[in-house]
Amino acid sequence: MKNQAVSFKSLLSSGTRSNNPTAASPFSVMFRKEVAGIVHSWRFIVLIILIGLTFFGSMYVSLSNISKAMGNRQDPDHLFMYLKLLTTTDNTLPAFHVFISFLGPLLGISLGFDAINSEQNSGTLIRLMAQPIYRDNVLLAKFSASLFVIFSLLLSLSLLMIGGGLIITGVRMEPSEFLRIIGFVIVSTIYVGFWISLSILFSIKFKQAAASALTAIGIWMFFTIFYQLIINLVVKAFLPDPALLSQDEILSYNHLILTFLRFSPSQIYSDAVITLLMPSVRSLGPLTMEQMSGAIPAPLSLRDSLMVVWPQVTGLIAATLLCFALSYYLFMRKEIRT
């Protein structure tokens, strides 16, 4: 009976607390603190300079080649000026999305690699845990704060590009073009989000920040450099000589190779982004002559492009969620004493 009274009292007091409009929920408090922490940190300033430089570099290249690209009537996409701004290059510098597929992991790793272990080592984690907050809120606040910062960064860069393009050229923007660019920003954010959640996972697993950073960078290196090499080696060693195969067999082997290549997050990302930014891309695998016959080289509608990239986007989200769920599982059972 006494216990009941006590719990009833606590229920009442918690009720009045949540009814109080001026008291923010612990999650939003932590979220704001994390965002402020990221924005004020030196590493973020360094990263923003890096991303800004690559952005303006690739914009400069594409702007100086834009008239050539717009005039190219062979290209069904030549009328999408703003998409061209993001993808045109004269091969002196890679396009911006290629930069992101390379630098995105670095961005994500640098935001997440010491998320938990640095707090644990400095003794703030246990103090935080002694407050009346749910454990998972800590993880969620850190992840979503990083994601929010990345999204704002990419969105503002893209809007900057759109605004700049508008002032320089004065070309009207198609709504579908705008939506494609927003789609590009969202897919890029998810891509970076995958690396954030992977590095948060390592920051829970490893006590030393250096160990978790190195492991995450190792995985990034593996996928950017060695993975394709290994696939090529395996293909050469195991698959029969293409000269001896029929067209159907070659096609099925090609599909198999592509499937394996798509285990790499950067491959998924570039597939998704290329389809979004180049409306004329209608398939990401090889097409047979029968499939191509009768097709007019014309840009796809936004909806069709989305249909093409949907598996990639789902894959990226699934990988991100998998890492996050794993870190959640590890964190909930973690001993947090220093």
Add this chain to the structure above:
Amino acid sequence: MENPIIELNGLSKSYGSLKAVDNLNLSVRKGEIFGLLGPNGAGKSTTILMMLGLTEPDSGKAVIAGHQADKNPIAVKKIVGYMPDSVGFYDNLTALENLIYIGKLNGIPESEIKQRAEEMLEDVGLGNDKHKKASAYSRGMKQRLGLADVLIKQPEIIILDEPTLGLDPSGVKDFLSLIRQMSRQQGLTVLLSSHHLHQVQQVCDRVGIFVGGKLLAQGDIDSLSGNLFTGEPYAINISLKKGSVLSGETKNVLLQLPSVKKIMPDEADSYNFYCEEDVTPDLVRACVQQGLDITGVQKKVYGLDEIYQKYFENNLKENVQNEKSGGFFQKSFIKRNKKQ
């Protein structure tokens, strides 16, 4: 005990083969300052973490103000302020910002929070340093900030894990009197763990002695020494003039005195008399009558040091006995080999 606010029942926790906490039963009344005393690695921190629901016990339960810690940790954390042994703050924030952050997490409304944090910093004596970065704080200041951090949520219970670790003696004194003052003013229940006996002795109403995951004894310091040194709770140390020896005859005469139980030689020319009651005057008189030249008389009061020592002695004795038996086997083994 009436109305305990902290109640631990058969709490156990082991890490692998190491039993950190072994079937611990403990209760603390409301408004009391309880000291958890034990050497390093005795399981004090583990016990505290289990009280907060930060570590799951293997068996048993911890009930804090009616809430079971492992089932309902949020309710427990709302009313318990906890200061870990190595208290850390966000180095890139000022002391005030650190405090405000914790206040916000505890659901204090935005409108009150700044004022309350500033008052708190004044209370613990950091009013002039509130805009300094936490990284610039000294150990003692951090400890004070830790106390402010614990008190800002207006807890009913505060739990301090080794609060005096790394403080200089005057800092320890200030800090402990601050704790005592806060506890008495606001009727707080305080549980503090330490391996420093004198400090605990200064502030605690009751202490529990904790060795090897087991609570060996609990109670106030008087009753603890009473329990431990049953039979001869008083010891009187009498030093004699250099060169004089207590002969067996005199010893027997002195042992005739009521309540003198034991006479043990201490250092050179001094003897400890263990008694049931405080019979110092009678003893001195008797000694003088026996013609002994007394140069000094000292009555021993058992502090925590002695209590602590006694427990360790007991533990050591067990260990030594084990070792001895090992030695015995070895010896006989060697002998046998020699015979062959």
